[in-house]
Amino acid sequence: MTATPHPSLGAPGQGAAADLGAAADLGAAGGPMAVRLIDVDAGYGDRIALQDMDLEIPVGALVAIVGPNGGGKSTLLKLIAGLLRPWRGTVEVLGAPAGRESRRVAYVPQAELVDWSFPVNVWNVAMMGRYPRLGPLRQPGKRDHEAVEAALERVGLSDRAHSPIGALSGGQRRRAFLARAMAAEADLYLLDEPVTGVDVPTQEAIMELLAAEADEGKSVVATTHDLAAAARHFRSIVAVNRRIVASGSADLVTNAEVLARVYGGHLLMLGDRMGVLDDSHHHDDASGSERHFHEDSRGGGS
Ligand code: ADP
Ligand code: MG
Secondary structure, eight states: OOOOOOTTTTSTTSOOSOSSSOGGGGSOTTSOEEEEEEEEEEEETTEEEEEEEEEEEETTOEEEEEOOTTSSHHHHHHHHHTSSOOSEEEEEETTEETTTTGGGEEEEOOGGGSOTTSOOBHHHHHHHTTHHHHTTTOOOOHHHHHHHHHHHHHHTOGGGTTSBGGGSOHHHHHHHHHHHHHHTTOSEEEESSTTTTSOHHHHHHHHHHHHHHHHTTOEEEEEOSOHHHHHHHOSEEEEEESEEEEEEEGGGGGOHHHHHHHHTTOEEEETTEEEESOTTOOTTOGGGGSOOOOGGGTTOOO
């Protein structure tokens, strides 16, 4: 498919998506799908957040949802998790309507939304991953303990099992939540900004674990606004800014045309390097409907 320069991809009423690789380009065409959105609109109150979403994520994918702040990344994850109902269209997850297969789905919210003062230790955080299997009455059994132990071992927190979650560093907290997801032994991981704000070694460790999960046939969908991290650590991307702006292999995010479409005028060229000037860009901004992608900003510095 060809890249059609389009000055107003953020605006309503334009063609649905992805000139740069259709949703099916996330690999494994014809294979089983972990996630399928068909013609979905969603929002909050009377405000639309996502529009005309058609998306297929194959089983075994390691996909980054990228896009500016407010672009709808978290909303997309919540739709897939079944936490938010679409206004229109259908969301299928692991072959069933979203929310139905919740035992097979591990959702981890953005760290900023977690109350870290909640008095719970690392072991119990990981055990929470087993709750969907336990139900309200069953006590954790041997199998649950083994799953928690294995998960803590994998994220390198075995020796912190009895520490209160609030006593951990930011990176350790993130790993504790990853352990919760892994203890669930889910088939689909939905991770909201799992590597945002953590140090590079922790990023590497987390992404190594997720890549290993994908290699085992699990599906991993994670949001990030860190484009460099997306290109480096994920195998495919979906770029959203109210709509799906592009999707395809992860190196798409190094494509200037795609970046311009995702970030509108908030992109800076510095020689051959690209940076996002203003991550608070919002799709309601009038400026978002114009491209300011000047040759003359090369080397401009500020
Ligand atoms: P991102 O994760 O890409 O930063 P979000 O999915 O959080 O974007 O937000 C998409 C849009 O939906 C934004 O305009 C945001 O203000 C709005 N939004 C997100 N969550 C809520 C909510 N709980 N109530 C009302 N509006 C929301
Ligand atoms: Mg978000």
